[in-house]
Amino acid sequence: MRIARFSIDGNVAFGAVEGESPPGSTDGLVLDIIKGIPFADFELSGTKVPLSKVRLLPPVLPNKVVAFGRNYAEHAKEMGGEVPDAPFAFFKPSTSVIGSGDDIAYPSFTEELHHEAELAVVIGRMCREVPRERVKDVILGYTCANDVTARDVQRREKQWARAKGFDSSCPLGPWVETDLDPSDLTIQCTVNGRQRQLGRTSEMIHSIEDLIVNITEAMTLLPGDVILTGTPAGVGPLSDGDEVAVTIEGIGTLTNKVVKRG
């Protein structure tokens, strides 16, 4: 099931996305409004609205986004670094999250904004110290993410709070796909329709199981928390006015425009 979060007439709701649409379009898609929330038992109301009539919101409001770095060998190479033996994580704050269709605000303190297409894992239940064989039980589903990065600031500053944590640096969406085998999916990033990144999730160095075992050794994950699993090679610059799109096989396309103010 594809679960979207959206606003309609000033109200926020979750809905199951039904129907098929051509790539990059929402024509023909309908939302069946969910009674309750997707993190507990819920029912479909049967009340349906065309997706084109609503504003999509980030599919979840995470308490925290835990992002893993250098999890694709080719990307680690292009960053001039070695492949880490163990996974390493950093945070993106809840205030960095935006939905599909929202603008990425180009920060004033960088001159080198980069896209990073990533598969995002959405946590479905409170969990800690999750054993490998139970990882699938704590996952609600998967969505597309862009780990937008101020690359010059990342190089300059030891901690990445500013470089990767500024407002609008974590586009998520367009929705959460709950029925998906994430082990070998095409992941792609385009800028203004031109391909920049293309990889497969099977190229991850540390698997989703490894990443969730690793982070839950240290901390409790809450329903709606998001894990970013690293980006394939091909990261590159974004400019004012660019349209950046992350497409993952079996999920859909997350699209955002870059806007420089002032």
Ligand code: MG
């Ligand atoms: Mg990243």
